[in-house]
Amino acid sequence: MANHYETLEVERHGRVATIWMNRPEVFNAFNEQLIADLGQACAELDGDVGVRVVVLAGRGKHFSAGADLNWMKRASAFGEAENLADARRFARMLRALSDMSKPTIARVQGAALGGGTGLAAACDMAVAASDAVFSTSEVKFGIIPSVISPYVLRAVGPRHALRFFQSAERVSAERALAIGLVGEVVAVEALDAAVAALADTLIAGAPQAQKAAKDLIAAVTGRPIDDAVSEETAQRIARQRATDEAKDGIAAFLEKRQPAWLL
Template identity: 85%
Template structure:
């Protein structure tokens, strides 16, 4: 049980519902702590194949709770640093989950809300969704969310939006890579369900290995070291029981073990 979250299980899918609709799911110390714990618990749960991050009410997340920010502004340097570290560790825990993660975005995803969406492996947004790295409007910077937003949209777009704090429409977010897909408002859950079906069909160990592969080779020069590393990674994966079963299942036109 969490003070600020609801966890909904539907077969192999777990949905983390941020449940502070009265403040548009803005996060404070408690929501950060709850999200950190929920990510740890669900990542360790072998019955969970896909994790969806969602927000109750009209909006995904309006970012930081202003009352929390007001409290933080009165902290000393050491306390402020530890508070920021807790936020950073939560985003890292979400980003590094060993199973696929999907942000379900409707309405506002502002500031840290944009960071939450970017920290997930993929994001599906309804047509009314709006994003913003709005921190400079408050005299601060999107520091903790920056690794995940940069990973999604690249430095050129970040140079604009980190400084302008402009609102980013769902269609624009799709164009710059912040979201994976945009659906009509009333088709958001159907769009996510289609994506979940595709993810569930994949082998879970292979999906984790694929996430690790991306982290390992992204941004590196394609040299002899990388060539050798990629060869070793596929060789190790082919030797797993999961891969052996998957290949035989395909040839025998039967269901692989992970779907039974």
């Protein structure tokens, strides 16, 4: 795909697309344009059948330092209606990232602060370099991590969120691993190799099944294990077994051949 974004670079290597936030001079802090570009890139890559995995990354030393100070200054002068419209644009972008039908990986190095933490949490999984540091720092500016909260809560749970949303303290990569914000921490020089290895593992899975797995998690999370959930899960696996993808995957295993999605 042609690169037509002001604030991003999109690279394709085989079936993996990497969205590079490309504002290293401000540590990939986001403003209105970066938000718009990220939302558009997510939509375009989600519709590209040749892309199996999407990686979100930041150029330079840092993943994302959160909100651009000039953007925050402009927002502080907004009236209520304009403030709400601005917040809704940010919320739509995060939702577009979170709801992609294919696996997403955050590649995190250096600072991932405020909304940068939100971007990492909105991805399905995150691999962090050992120098990564996270923070939901909004209360230091008299605001709250409202729009990013569903994704951070999904990753770390309410107990950790109660602390970090209020303390705004910095969270090291190792601590982020312990609380579930990231799934893997590697040396800085090993970050690209670790992301590539995870992407290769994901490509081996069936794409329709991966989308169905994401939908399954969203459907059952937080619900009691009752008759309704048992019935829904039974119906979901029954529907999936009936797909051409599942039939080919099972046949490929039995026949010791590659399934169609790997050809």
